[in-house]
Amino acid sequence: MRDQLRVLKHGLIASWTMYSAFQTWKTWTFTWLSRLLIQACFYALIGRMLGSQQQVDYLLIGNVVAIMAIDATVVILLTVGERQSGTLALMVAAPSTHLTAYLGRGLVNLGSGVAASTTAFLVLPPLFGVRLPWPSAAVVPLMIFVVGLSCYCYGTCVASFVLGFPSARWLALNLSYLVLMTFCGVNVPTSFWPDWLRAVTSVLPMTHGLAAIRAFIAEGQASTVLVQLGLEVCVGVAWFAVAAVSFDRMVRRGRRDGTIEFGG
Amino acid sequence: MSVRVQNLTRTFRKGKGWRPKGDEVTALDGLTLDVPTNEVHGLLGPNGAGKTTLCKILSTILLPTSGSAEVLGHDVVADAAQVRQHVGIVFGGERGLYGKLTARQTLRYWASLHKIPDARAKVRAGELLARLGLTDKADDLVETFSRGMKQRVHLARGLIGDPKLILFDEPTTGMDPVAARDFRKLIGELRDEGRTILITTHDMDEAEEVCDRVTLIDKGRVLATESPRGLAAMSGLHRWVEAETSLDVTAIPGVVDTETRNGVLRVKTTDDQAARAVLDFLLDHGVRSVHAVPPRLEDVYLDLIGRRGMEV
Numbered sequence: 001m002r003d004q005l006r007v008l009k010h011g012l013i014a015s016w017t018m019y020s021a022f023q024t025w026k027t028w029t030f031t032w033l034s035r036l037l038i039q040a041c042f043y044a045l046i047g048r049m050l051g052s053q054q055q056v057d058y059l060l061i062g063n064v065v066a067i068m069a070i071d072a073t074v075v076i077l078l079t080v081g082e083r084q085s086g087t088l089a090l091m092v093a094a095p096s097t098h099l100t101a102y103l104g105r106g107l108v109n110l111g112s113g114v115a116a117s118t119t120a121f122l123v124l125p126p127l128f129g130v131r132l133p134w135p136s137a138a139v140v141p142l143m144i145f146v147v148g149l150s151c152y153c154y155g156t157c158v159a160s161f162v163l164g165f166p167s168a169r170w171l172a173l174n175l176s177y178l179v180l181m182t183f184c185g186v187n188v189p190t191s192f193w194p195d196w197l198r199a200v201t202s203v204l205p206m207t208h209g210l211a212a213i214r215a216f217i218a219e220g221q222a223s224t225v226l227v228q229l230g231l232e233v234c235v236g237v238a239w240f241a242v243a244a245v246s247f248d249r250m251v252r253r254g255r256r257d258g259t260i261e262f263g264g
Numbered sequence: 265m266s267v268r269v270q271n272l273t274r275t276f277r278k279g280k281g282w283r284p285k286g287d288e289v290t291a292l293d294g295l296t297l298d299v300p301t302n303e304v305h306g307l308l309g310p311n312g313a314g315k316t317t318l319c320k321i322l323s324t325i326l327l328p329t330s331g332s333a334e335v336l337g338h339d340v341v342a343d344a345a346q347v348r349q350h351v352g353i354v355f356g357g358e359r360g361l362y363g364k365l366t367a368r369q370t371l372r373y374w375a376s377l378h379k380i381p382d383a384r385a386k387v388r389a390g391e392l393l394a395r396l397g398l399t400d401k402a403d404d405l406v407e408t409f410s411r412g413m414k415q416r417v418h419l420a421r422g423l424i425g426d427p428k429l430i431l432f433d434e435p436t437t438g439m440d441p442v443a444a445r446d447f448r449k450l451i452g453e454l455r456d457e458g459r460t461i462l463i464t465t466h467d468m469d470e471a472e473e474v475c476d477r478v479t480l481i482d483k484g485r486v487l488a489t490e491s492p493r494g495l496a497a498m499s500g501l502h503r504w505v506e507a508e509t510s511l512d513v514t515a516i517p518g519v520v521d522t523e524t525r526n527g528v529l530r531v532k533t534t535d536d537q538a539a540r541a542v543l544d545f546l547l548d549h550g551v552r553s554v555h556a557v558p559p560r561l562e563d564v565y566l567d568l569i570g571r572r573g574m575e576v
């Protein structure tokens with residue numbers, strides 16, 4: 001366990017170093033953050049065009065949380081990055097589990113996503129007349145973080161499959177993200193979908209966490225909030241478990257058919 | 265015994281996709297090889313001989329099709345986790361590094377993947393950087409390094425886990441002569457520390473200088489395993505003459521082959537008598553520095569395998 005935590009720590013340090021080589025605070029704020037804020041505003045404006053404050057509330061909160069998911073699923077690209085840098089073989093041949101190493105590598109992106117959603121949550125609601133129950137609304141960023149973690153586990157699971165199909169990485173990233181945007185109650189309530197699809201949405205990350213956040217902001221029952229949040233955690237753990245198994249299988253497959261190259 | 269390989273076979277299917285349907289290629293064909301602990305063992309063979317495939321199997325990133333391979337008594341399939349504790353990998357070229365990390369960060373990152381506690385990793389990274397002459401550049405980004413320096417980062421990374429067996433897959437590809445000389449010195453030091461070294465190379469001089477024994481492989485099979493000297497003796501009756509001259513000796517009976525390198529003519533002859541004829545001819549023509557020389561590893565290699573795949 002301590003070994004794994006150390007890998008996580010050094011993976012985090014390494015990914016922070018690599019991330020900050022591409023992004024400074026300024027570029028992050030003016031390119032990435034502003035792009036995400038504009039996305040959330042865009043959907044909120046659609047709500048305004050529909051003419052009801054209720055729609056604005058729904059769309060803005062949904063999208064404030066959802067913008068985090070892009071960053072949380074970027075981990076899908078990192079597995080292919082290991083192939084590109086020629087480090088995959090070294091990772092597999094190292095005594096530690098490769099899963100932990102990957103988990104560490106994407107944490108900075110997760111942090112970026114949670115930071116963006118939190119900023120959006122603090123900045124946008126006043127602009128769109130969305131009322132929040134301050135000061136208790138201050139715990140919402142924590143809930144966003146929980147949703148982020150479970151989206152991250154989901155991303156890692158997809159990443160493990162992409163390990164076997166490197167050329168599908170962008171498709172996989174966009175699809176994974178779009179699925180969350182479409183089906184998890186971001187723009188359309190999950191009740192809109194037929195029953196079987198609703199069943200699917202209940203095992204996707206974000207669905208329950210977002211429901212919890214909405215219930216909390218609407219000052220709904222504490223039990224509803226807690227149950228939904230608990231379900232979100234369960235969903236995250238489940239995705240993580242599938243990711244662990246599938247990572248193992250993909251590496252085994254790579255060893256079997258010789259797709260793990262020295263330097264490739 | 266550090267490495268014990270028995271009847272190892274590995275085939276690949278050519279083609280792309282989940283289930284490639286192309287022809288089957290045999291990379292290793294019933295290869296058997298023992299490398300005793302603390303030996304520097306060279307793997308020589310043309311491109312496509314199966315050298316890299318063997319290194320991959322020993323480092324657990326590739327599964328054998330049949331046969332068995334053990335590293336320090338641990339099976340590479342059944343006890344892969346044990347094997348990984350003890351094996352270090354270094355391959356040539358510039359890949360396998362994160363350009364945006366510094367040399368020190370690179371070592372600290374890989375140390376964590378080798379389960380080394382932070383305090384020890386810090387010391388060990390410092391030692392390795394010093395040992396490989398990277399102390400001054402330790403905190404510079406790897407992407408700013410010259411090719412030779414990247415190679416040294418690779419070496420340091422391969423040693424971070426304190427491996428008992430080190431696999432070098434063409435480590436000197438693209439190294440300049442000074443770096444290559446330092447590398448040979450390093451190999452000697454690593455042996456003195458009790459490590460076992462398996463090194464694939466195209467460089468016969470290098471193999472002759474650093475290896476205790478070499479194995480010639482071709483088409484996935486062992487042609488011979490011997491000390492470089494012993495292997496040289498296998499080239500039968502051929503005798504070699506070296507001289508600093510540009511004279512043409514090809515017309516002398518018994519001359520098989522000639523080659524000029526750095527102004528030194530090297531003549532391969534069929535036997536003692538032919539060699540004497542060449543010596544006499546050269547001395548008669550006033551050439552002063554003339555020697556009958558023992559065969560080099562390269563000569564044997566060329567005898568056994570031919571000129572195929574010598575170009576890197």
Ligand SMILES: Nc1ncnc2c1ncn2[C@@H]1O[C@H](COP(=O)(O)OP(=O)(O)O)[C@@H](O)[C@H]1O
Pocket residue numbers: 257258259276277278289290291309310311312313314315316317318
């Ligand atoms: N992943 C792979 N897929 C298909 N063929 C491969 C693969 N790896 C190696 N081979 C084939 O196996 C043979 C041996 O390759 P390799 O071990 O790389 O040789 P060497 O390192 O001695 O040059 C070659 O014919 C090569 O084409």
Ligand SMILES: [Mg+2]
Pocket residue numbers: 315316317433
């Ligand atoms: Mg090779």
